[in-house]
Ligand SMILES: Nc1ncnc2c1ncn2[C@@H]1O[C@H](COP(=O)(O)OP(=O)(O)OP(=O)(O)O)[C@@H](O)[C@H]1O
């Protein structure tokens with residue numbers, strides 16, 4: 001069998017677990033790249049950042065004090081969340097309200113770190129993320145900040161997607177249509193990362209995690225590089241299976 005065929009057979013093998021865990025800082029391209037990788041490999045897809053954003057939306061909508069850890073944890077436990085796990089559609093609903101676009105607003109980006117650094121809320125969302133991975137028979141691309149280290153440390157493929165601060169700020173600026181000045185962009189990218197990294201490490205690859213630096217790559221090249229990493233690891237595992 002050719003190497004390419006072994007890889008394809010392995011990835012499509014029914015019942016084979018294939019969790020691709022991708023972490024990285026804000027604006028590194030996690031969501032867009034992970035979604036495309038999931039689409040190409042016909043895997044489910046989970047944007048865990050959207051879950052923290054949905055919880056933040058609920059807290060702001062219900063007037064929950066973000067400095068009150070117990071109240072944020074209670075909100076996480078009561079969160080009635082529907083989230084797409086398909087790379088082909090994008091929806092997030094909280095208690096039946098469509099918040100797909102609302103959770104991307106700068107007001108949520110500004111508040112989300114307070115929620116994401118509440119450890120009790122993290123415990124609840126991590127529990128739900130693991131449940132979703134199980135529901136999809138461990139065939140999913142999952143992206144966030146702590147997927148390679150906490151949510152799915154035994155994932156078949158673990159990747160840290162990085163890019164220079166300059167590249168990430170530039171990408172986020174383009175993504176937001178040039179509507180944000182440098183200070184606003186820094187608040188949504190580098191300052192948010194600084195707050196988030198007080199509870200999770202997504203700047204340094206843990207043991208066994210492959211780093212993909214996309215600073216000098218365009219989107220298509222980054223997707224190809226990520227797929228190359230998945231194929232390389234799956235192939236290696238197939239060749240070394242007893
Ligand atoms: N390699 C790349 N080259 C150029 N642009 C890219 C690249 N990867 C992603 N992008 C673009 O950069 C923007 C930010 O990407 P994306 O939203 O996927 O980042 P992210 O890491 O998920 O950010 P966040 O964690 O803040 O949600 C998007 O517009 C995306 O299309």
Ligand SMILES: Nc1ccn([C@H]2C[C@H](O)[C@@H](COP(=O)(O)O)O2)c(=O)n1
Nearest residue numbers: 048049050052112116144145146196
């Ligand atoms: N696994 C995760 C995913 C996300 N977060 C936090 C960090 C971010 O500030 C926020 C929103 O994520 P984004 O949509 O920007 O990827 O959620 C986290 O702590 N752990």
